[in-house]
Amino acid sequence: MSDKKLKLVLCWHMHQPEYxxxxxxxxxxxxxxxxxxxxxxxxxxxxxxxxxxxxVVNFAPILLEQIEDYAAQINRFLSERSLIKDPLLAALAGQAVPSHAADRLKLLKNCMKANRERQVDRYPVFSRLVDMASWVESHQDSVNYVNEQFITDILVWYHLAWLGETVKKDDNRAQRLIEKASGFSFDDRLELLELINDLLKGVIGRYKTLAIQGRVELSVTPYAHPIMPLMLDIASAHEAMPDASLPELKSYPGGEERVLWHLQKGIDTFQQFFGFRPLGCWPSEGSVSAKTLDLLSEFGFKWTASGGSVLHNSLHASGIEAKGVHHPYKLADSDIACFFRDDGLSDLIGFEYSKWHADDAVADLIHHLENTVRHEPAGSVVSIIMDGENAWEYFPENGYHFLSALYRRLSDHPNIELATFSECLGDHVTVKSLPKLVAGSWVYGTFSTWIGSPDKNRGWDMLGDVKESFDKAVLSGKLTEQAIAEAELQLAVCEGSDWFWWFGDYNPGEAVSDFEKQYRLNLTNLYRLLDEEPPAYLELSFTKGAGAPAMGGAMRRGKEI
Structure with missing residues (x-):
């Protein structure tokens, strides 16, 4: 074993907002x-x-709850034929095949929301169905001639295309349905639904088993994935963006109290699913500030992480010559270590390697890591931190060959050691001192993805309005304890980061519309829980998209290019 063995942490962040x-x-x-x-x-x-x-695998608590809900709903359908409250799954189950033309068009459109090259065109039958559905969409009068078999086949194929590659390789049900290709029956649809149910029921337990075996470290984010530094101090956005315009809202009312709520609720939810308390916290979007680190430390977390650009900004502000990101750092008087993402390597996986042959991509990544072994001191830690969801649909076969080769070759490498963040600290890797932390996120080292533009700022002002109403309603004493608890959960949903991510004209129009509508619905629901009339402005769209960002906008690079 080389005395310059490099520790490599692969951290996959799994999160979805409350849908x-x-x-x-x-x-x-x-x-x-x-x-x-x-x-x-x-x-x-x-x-x-x-x-x-x-x-390291990080789960957003609000995602865990939704997985549990899906599994429970499908179980109840299979045993009692109760209604599934997801339109697409309900249609697959034969519960909600629409008869009205507009509803049929919407269903067909939803069955085309897949990567054309990797998920659709891979299967000639599905590709033809999507071509036909596209023609129907552009000739809407023809939807009246679309029969139930066509809808059944495109529904089944849509879900087959979305199955993981390991499922397609290992599950006889998936293989049989793919081979059948067309003319799917109601029994076929039920079989596919049973397969989906098995995946939903088992996935959390599989990660828990690996964690118990010490093969995975599980970590957590605050409950509904809020941007904690902005909730604590909206002006913290100016630390990395001094000229950014900010909302009329000067500070988020009761922001620290809300951050504490999200942290405690997140830990409680995590423990409910996994049975132990996590040692690490990936703060939503890697968003950190000095105050955020203080609070994470108070909650007993041993490590957190952020983007490489945050470290570069912080070193520059501290008057320290730029150094590599391959060490954790601590602020003075802080007990929590902060690891920093290698943006270059992480972005290669997220944005470039999907275009390469898998073996070449893994070889290139290992070449970069071997250079780090040669040129950096012993005890270095490379942190590759990525969205664990959205990259793989751009890879052939959902990244199967890339990920298989990646884990196999890294595990066998004589000079690279796959590790977790807690293991790195347990092995006493060097934790450097950082005099000053410039608040920011893993995206560009700033908060520009969530604040600073007119549409994003408008979203914050709307959130501030409903939070003030929430505070007044609580103080008034007119709400029962149960009503306050329900309103607090609804408020948490409104505080999630994903809504603000999608506000802005540089994003795709359909995604902006979907998330903006749901944000206004979330706010409307909260007003109604407070027994208040929602403001009229919630009836009106306030942001539209017309952009075509890389990877559909679901991912960002760590550095601007």
Whole structure:
């Protein structure tokens, strides 16, 4: 073993916002269960397949709750034929095949929301169905001639395309349906639904088993994925963006109290699912500030992490010559270590390697790591931190060959050691001192993805309005304890980061519309829980998109290019 063995931490962050209308229980968008059956099951299968592999896997608590809800709903349908409150799954189950033309068009459109090259065109039958559905969409009068078999086949194929590659390789049900290709029956649909149910029921337990075995470290984010530094101090955005315009809202009312709530609720939810308290916290979007680190430390977390650009900004502000990101740092008088993302390597996986042959991509990554072994001191830690969901649909076969080779070759490498953040601290890696931390996130080292533009600022002002109403209603004494608890959960949903991520004209129009509508619904529901009339402005759209960002806008690079 080389005395310059490099520690490498692969950290996969799994999160989806609250897609449910919490007043009806209906899932407004299907992305939680689709990412479970494709990405979460594939990732855990890759880790299971290589016993020496290790990784950190971070779960947003509000995602765990939605996975549990989906599994419970499908279970009840299979045993009692009760209604599934997700339109796409309900249609697959034969519960909600629409008869009205507009509803049929919407269903067909939803069944085309998949990567054309990697998920659709891979299967000639599905590709033809999507071509036909596209023609129907552009000739809407023809939808009246679309029969139930066409709808059944495109529904089945859509879900088959979204299955993880490990499922397609290992599950006889998936293989049989893919081979059948067309003319799917009601029994076929039920079989597919049972497969989806098995994946949903088992996925959390599989990660828990790996954690118990010491092969995975599980960590947590605050409950509903809020940007903690902005809730604590909106002006912290100016630390990395001094000229940014900010909302009329000068400070988020009771922001520190809300951050504490999200942290405690997040830990409680995590413990409910996994049975132990996490040692680490990936703060939502890697968003940190000095005050945020203080609070994380008070909650007993041993480590947190952020983006490499945050470290570079902080070193520059501290008057320290730029150094590499391959060490954790601590602020003075702080007990929590902060690791920093290698933006270059992380972005290669997220944005470039999907275009390469898998073996070449893994070889290139290892070449970069071997250079780090040669040129950096012993005890260095490389942190590759990524969205664990959205990159893989751009890879052939959902990244199967890349991830298989990645774990296998890294586990066998004589000079690279796969590790977790807690293991790094347990092995007493060097933790350097950082005099000053410039508040920011993993995206560009700033908060520009969530604040600073007119539409994002408007979102913050709307959130501030409802928070003031919430505070007044609580103080008035007119709400019962149960009503306050329900309103507090609804407020948490409104405080999530994802709504602000999508506000802005540089994003795709359909995604902006979906998330903006749900944000206004979330705010409206909160006003109604407070027994107040929602403001009229919540009836009006306030942001539109017309952009075409890389990877559909679901991912960002760590550095601006």
């Amino acid at each position: 449910r209308d919490r007043q009806t229980g209906k899932f407004m968008l299907p992305w939680t269960y689709l990412h479970v059956i494709k990405d979460y099951v594939d990732m855990v299968a890759h880790l299971e397949a290589v016993p020496a592999a290790k990784a």
